[in-house]
Amino acid sequence: xxxxxxxxxxxxxxxxxxxxxxxxxxxxxxxxxxxxxxxxxxxxxxxxxxxxxxxxxxxxxxxxxxxxxxxxxxxxxxxxxxxxxxxxxxxxxxxxxxxxxxxxxxxxxxxxxxxxxxxxxxxxxxxxxxxxxxxxxxxxxxxxxxxxxxxxxxxxxxxxxxxxxxxxxxxxxxxxxxxxxxxxxxxxxxxxxxxxxxxxxxxxxxxxxxxxxxxxxxxxxxxxxxxxxxxxxxxxxxxxxxxxxxxxxxxxxxxxxxxxxxxxxxxxxxxxxxxxxxxxxxxxxxxxxxxxxxxxxxxxxxxxxxxxxxxxxxxxxxxxxxxxxxxxxxxxxxxxxxxxxxxxxxxxxxxxxxxxxxxxxxxxxxxxxxxxxxxxx
Numbered sequence: 596x597x598x599x600x601x602x603x604x605x606x607x608x609x610x611x612x613x614x615x616x617x618x619x620x621x622x623x624x625x626x627x628x629x630x631x632x633x634x635x636x637x638x639x640x641x642x643x644x645x646x647x648x649x650x651x652x653x654x655x656x657x658x659x660x661x662x663x664x665x666x667x668x669x670x671x672x673x674x675x676x677x678x679x680x681x682x683x684x685x686x687x688x689x690x691x692x693x694x695x696x697x698x699x700x701x702x703x704x705x706x707x708x709x710x711x712x713x714x715x716x717x718x719x720x721x722x723x724x725x726x727x728x729x730x731x732x733x734x735x736x737x738x739x740x741x742x743x744x745x746x747x748x749x750x751x752x753x754x755x756x757x758x759x760x761x762x763x764x765x766x767x768x769x770x771x772x773x774x775x776x777x778x779x780x781x782x783x784x785x786x787x788x789x790x791x792x793x794x795x796x797x798x799x800x801x802x803x804x805x806x807x808x809x810x811x812x813x814x815x816x817x818x819x820x821x822x823x824x825x826x827x828x829x830x831x832x833x834x835x836x837x838x839x840x841x842x843x844x845x846x847x848x849x850x851x852x853x854x855x856x857x858x859x860x861x862x863x864x865x866x867x868x869x870x871x872x873x874x875x876x877x878x879x880x881x882x883x884x885x886x887x888x889x890x891x892x893x894x895x896x897x898x899x900x901x902x903x904x905x906x907x908x909x910x911x912x913x914x915x916x917x918x919x920x921x922x923x924x925x926x927x928x929x930x931x932x933x934x935x936x937x938x939x940x941x942x943x944x945x946x947x948x949x950x951x952x953x954x955x956x957x958x959x960x961x962x963x964x965x966x967x968x969x970x971x972x
Contacts, residue, residue: 597623599691600969603708604699605630608861612779614641616965625691629680629704649678680707688715695972697721701728705745712748719972721751726882727809729762730903743767755883756905774964778885781961782892784952790869791894794941797872800829801895803886804836809878811921812840818928820849825935834859834867868893872941873934876900877921883909892952894945898930914947
């Protein structure tokens, strides 16, 4: 008899890629779009539960204001207005009778289901920790108790770095820690070989253009702007640009190629990485950055921030450089200089990262690990 798995997440490429790794020959797969934001591009063997948030009464003027400004009050009356997350999950449990529930992400997808799963504590709960779930939000008084409560109920913890396993234990997690697996499950390495240029043909310095609560792209751009003579033989490309980054480049007349946040598909990012000599990603908080892993598999030399020590689990043997202070323009500038001064052997790093990809990031290898999670339950 097939095991029934109920996946709970927002609409995300990372959740989609994970679910597509699961063998539906031995499992019956259901995905619930908890944020009610629309279908994912899943294969037809997975049942998608979307567009579930139905109104009980007509919209009342002021609801949006309450939800944004006085959420505790809105939450207390929401069940009069529309079907709630708790009601929908209860209905799904009764209807589907899942053998296991797997939630991705903490704040939007695990907090809201805790009360229901506490009532159904016989159902095994797997929680996949994403980027900032624990490392960042544990520092807030409004979040830390909620995180602890979820971790007390969760049976199995899945992470993309060892750092988050240790944080979870510090926060009281006593369940089973599963093997560390990259978000989304890895990459099909055979399919990317044809889009990887040899190192001696690469002339791009690629920068991730996030500048928000965590992203610190502007510090990278400041460092590069002070190295114009050294970087003049390279094309600096800034992708996934937030508006403030575009504005900074324009205001400072920087001769960089810019690609806005909506331009590139995942495949196009990989193709760009395959032409890149140096990739730079900088943030104050993250898990194991997926874009870093894409740089590794595509042979781009990564210079990456290292919040909480997560990145050093992949970078640290001459195969990249770590930014320890993402707020320091001087440190970033020093690392770029080191990379371009001849001190770094890009060919050796390329070979090392190719081998690293085979043992840690290969799709088929991680697919086996993912399926073992569910067969072993």
